[in-house]
Amino acid sequence: MIEKVGVVGGGLMGSGIAEVNARAGKDVIVVESSTDAVEAARQRLEGSLKRAESRGKIKSVDAVLARIRVVNDLTALADRDLVVEAIVEEERAKTELFRRLDEIVNSPDAILASNTSSIPIMKLAVVTQRPTHVLGVHFFNPVPVLKLVELVPSLMTDPATTERARAFVQDDLGKTAIDCQDRAGFVVNALLIPFILSAIRMLESGFATAEDIDHGLVLGAAHPQGPLALADLIGLDTVKAIADSLYDEFKEPLYTAPPLLNRMVDAGLLGRKTGRGFYTSNGK
Incomplete structure (x- = not known):
């Protein structure tokens, strides 16, 4: 079961991914790069949740926010079952982050996922010691609204990892997953x-x-x-x-x-x- 979720990056995509996970009852930690970015992410989340509450999509902003922590310490992700990277679309930054996540996240069964729009997943997987547990889980903006998620295993991804991710996306988050080969751009x-x-x-x-x-x-x-x-x-x-x-x-x-x-x-x-x-x- 995936109950503890980490999101690296609190921009539009990262905050949206955090929101849908918290709305699904998951314990969520969002990691940002600075105290200013932490505050901006909190405000972004609160604003989106207030809009959802006003439209009757959720009952309580406070109840959802209580399941989200926004910090600027990457080591806070050590106990996560799933970590989704949602930082700048730049290969060097993403590969460095995956190296660090591989060192930080304790459970060997934890999934390290990327929300990349275009970078081949293999380039991220090979910098870790757990390439079988790395895959693309690509959400679409705005994440709370759009139902599609692309699942992108690399040649090294264990099929069981892909199926865990599929069950999580569809059963826990209520979204629809499609399968994509690990090619730049994926399907969409x-x-x-x-x-x-x-x-x-x-x-x-x-x-x-x-x-x-x-x-x-x-x-x-x-x-x-x-x-x-x-x-x-x-x-x-x-x-x-x-x-x-x-x-x-x-x-x-x-x-x-x-x-x-x-x-x-x-x-x-x-x-x-x-x-x-x-x-x-x-x-x-």
Whole structure:
């Protein structure tokens, strides 16, 4: 049974993963990098839970928060049954974290999972002494709302580890798991990112405005959100990181980040997280 869950990273994804676990009755520890980040994560969790309470999704904010501790000490994860990494989408940072988690987490049966969008799981597994217990458990933003989780075992992952993760995701968290091979982008992003990049190229070329591109897909193809608005939601830095990872693995031109995307990331125009991307924070 997985009862004690650790989450490394308290940003949008990490806080969402922590929230769904606490709402499912799990004991959750979130680890952040500084006291300021700890406070920001607490506020993010409280705000999300208050919205859930107002919509009747939970009965008590305080009851859920009581199951979550937010700290800036990685060693607090020593007794966890499952640790989910949800830090910056950067290979070096993730591999270093997995080395440390391998040393810190006591139980040899504990699962070390990554929420990476694109980095091959094998690169994370091989830096540990327990590659059979490492896999990708990729949630989607916003985590409390979206039901999908991609399960990504590496060539070294024990099938029993994957099945434990599947039972946890589906039976405990009430989400739907799909199986993915350990290839950059997995299933969803391998399809989604080229689509978003194509929309960015269309905007960049002057073929259509951002509004018309998005309205076209929402009203003409029944998409719930246009590709450029979705890029803002994901974060343009994350879109670029996934595109770069896909290109590094497959070397196909459709995965190449357009110059406009590169310039926007360089300028810090990252979408909703910074208040400005293809749209400003008020959607205009």
